[in-house]
Amino acid sequence: MTLACATCPVRDRAACSVLTEAERDALARAGRTRRLSRGEVLFAAGDADAACATLLDGALKVTHHDADGNERILALIHPAGFTGELFAPFAGHDVVALTDSRLCVFARRDMESALRAHPALAEALLRRSQEDLHAARALLALGSNRSAVAKVGALVLALAEGASDSPCHPAAAFDLPLTRGEMANMLGLTIETVSRALTRLERDGALRRTGSRGIELIDPARLGETI
Amino acid sequence: MTLACATCPVRDRAACSVLTEAERDALARAGRTRRLSRGEVLFAAGDADAACATLLDGALKVTHHDADGNERILALIHPAGFTGELFAPFAGHDVVALTDSRLCVFARRDMESALRAHPALAEALLRRSQEDLHAARALLALGSNRSAVAKVGALVLALAEGASDSPCHPAAAFDLPLTRGEMANMLGLTIETVSRALTRLERDGALRRTGSRGIELIDPARLGETI
């Protein structure tokens, strides 16, 4: 499927938004959209022909598997986010859909030549990269919360912000893109502890649960408390 | 002090190494070297005239202070690393010297115009930025180790790699740039737990301590074990 930038849900926020319409259309001819359903792999670590992509819809996780086969979640990607190795000769991590997702995919060689042709694109990707760095550091900060409840609260808040259309404001209600096991993995806790923490946050009136994935924020400030 | 790229200890690894000699000298005229001693602040969060810098020598920490005044360490910067906000109008984090350090500092406006003049520099910074991202993700991975001993072991190993001249090989002996409190902060543990973990790693023959900061790696593989 060829690209339809005119209807792109993230055309104002993604890296390619810095291009002129003509430049963007030229890049668009090299790319295509792709749909993934939950669990589908976009890139696998070691792929020699790894591409790169902008996420339009849904959510992705970037993971690494250690020698014992344990999965570690290194990053989450939300709409308008960019993923893919631009310089390494092969993919360093797995990138997997957490929910049904739509992406705009480019071969790395095309993206690299676009970078050379359009300095503004390199700058935009640099900017995005700094945002990724901030996001990674935000995840790091989750680990320094003292209690398990505070860690889970902070993660839920971060997920609410990622799920929101407007940056800087958490979505009032959304579905967790992560299983309890994935949340536990990210926080260095066990599934049971995460579950108990959510139960407690609900009991304390910080949020409400609908089913096992639905979350409604009642008192976002309480979620951020470091206790 | 003006720059002397010819004697720069990281001239083969830093972002500016992609420039031709002439380009680099042009950039060098805009920058200067600076020395910091342990504890000195390079940038403070909120600085309007924040600059950016390449680290030549020593070690830096990037920190954030939350509402309660607690410090969170978001990143460590080792020689050849780059720091500074290129796009935000002011510094987002504090950057502080962990040991006596030397840096190569540029005003942001000069660096931004250099980026526009030299696309290769933008690409090199993008590459560096991706490395920063990998580093941040490596720190994230520390949190997913199950036990406190494994977390501390992994952090010591990461610090040994940062202290090494050759990438990918840990230094056999080095001084910890972090206090116990800073290590505890990064790992979400207490000072006492970090201290006990080091004692145990020494008792188990993974490392040897000299004074409170000196570390000699005896069995690096054991430091990486996730137990």
Add this chain to the structure above:
DNA sequence: CGTGATCTTGAAAATTTTCAAATAGAGTGG
């Protein structure tokens, strides 16, 4: 050689993990 700060160590308290089982949800085939 003090002096203050950092680091180590010990024992009780608190939190988290582990182990075990019940409940709820999602998907499948009749």
Add this chain to the structure above:
DNA sequence: CCACTCTATTTGAAAATTTTCAAGATCACG
């Protein structure tokens, strides 16, 4: 469409780890 099955989630109680609180030891430095 419903019953069935499999997986994910929740909950409980004991075991293990970590934190807290309290001292003592060591180090850097004037």
